[in-house]
Amino acid sequence: MQPTALVARRAGLRRSVRLLSEFRFEQTDPARFYGALAEDTVAMVTDLWTGCTGGLVTGRTVVDVGGGPGYFASAFDTAGMRYVGVEPDPREMHAGPAGDADGGVFVRASGMALPFADGSVDICLSSNVAEHVPHPWLLGNEMLRVTRPGGLVVLSYTVWLGPFGGHEMGLTHYLGGARAAQMYTRKHGHRPKNDYGSSLFAVSAADGLQWAASTGALVAAFPRYHPRWAWWMTSVPRLREFLVSNLVLVLQP
Template identity: 80%
Template sequence: MAATDLFAHRATLGRAVGLLSAFRFEQSDPARFYGALATDTVDMVADLWTGVTSSPAAGRTVLDVGGGPGYFASAFESAGMRYIGVEPDPREMHAGPAGEPGAGTFVRASGTALPFADDSVDICLSSNVAEHVRHPWRLGNEMLRVTRPGGLAVLSYTVWLGPFGGHEMGLTHYLGGARAADRYARKHGHRPKNDYGSSLFAVSAADGLRWAASTGALVTAFPRYHPRWAWPVVAVPGLREFLVSNLVLVLAPS
């Protein structure tokens, strides 16, 4: 079985439209948006685990680097996995249901210096975090370090030149990151949460693919929110920077 065979059946146009529709509630109703995203993420990770290992994901330990509030925790625990979330910002840890009983374990730490032993978790996940750290591949290397041989590391991030690369700055990021952030500040009277150069960085698809290939652990890469028939765009240099939007790197350390 190929790593993506199971998940490919979920990667339909309807799923893509549904997730895109939910995105508009990120600010007004975060539970609605992040709840849907968490459920979809659990399905993706569980399918990838089974595709790579030919075994069920239930009972496995998941380390979520940059997990934020507890939406992902609740979803993973409901699927029978043990969840450990790593989050450097205490405001993010308390922004959602992270404090609910049974919603996983949370550790305050940096993703680029994880306080866990080598080969200590079954699955290491990072969802939409790499573009927010200055050294994203240091984060990736830490994920591989703590993932046991025969385990799975899944690193998913927003590509800078894609339509959502600017986050709340919208398409103005095509004018340049610093200029877009300054423009946002003038319009709204405060800096964007995802401020270019401090909490948002330009990470390309080519950068991620190059790093993943260099580790010797890369299994596959695909655009996270695209229907299956659009996945081949990842193999097209240049075009993928604008069309992939969010790149998933699947790695299996040996």
């Protein structure tokens, strides 16, 4: 079985529209947004595990790097996986159900220095985090380090030049990240949560693919929110920077 065969089977236009429509609730109704994203993420990880290993995901340990307020915990627990959320920001960790989530363990730590032994987890996931750290491929290397041989690393991030690269700053990021942050501040009277240069960085699709290829562990790469018939965009330089939007890198140590 191809690693992405099951994911591709689910990647229809209806799913894409449904997920993208939830993004408008990210800050106004995070439980709704992250609930929908958690359900889809669990399905993606389950499908990738089956495609890459041929085995069942039940009972496997999942480390979620940048797990934030813990909205993913109950979804992974329901799917029969042991969830460990990693989050460096205590404010973010306590902004949701992390303290009261069903199942799961939560650790305060940086994704660029994971407090786990080499080869100690089955699955290491990072969902929309790499663009928020200054050294995204150090984070990627740490994810590979802690994942056991034959396990699974799933690193998904927002591509800077895509339409969602500016996050809440909207399309103004095409005018430059610093300028977009200044425009947002003038309009709203405060800095954006995803502030360019401190909590948001310009990460390209090309950089991610180059890093993943250099590890020798890359087994698949595809656009997370696109229907299957649009996955070809990932293989086209320059075009992918604007149209892929969110890139998923799948690796097996």
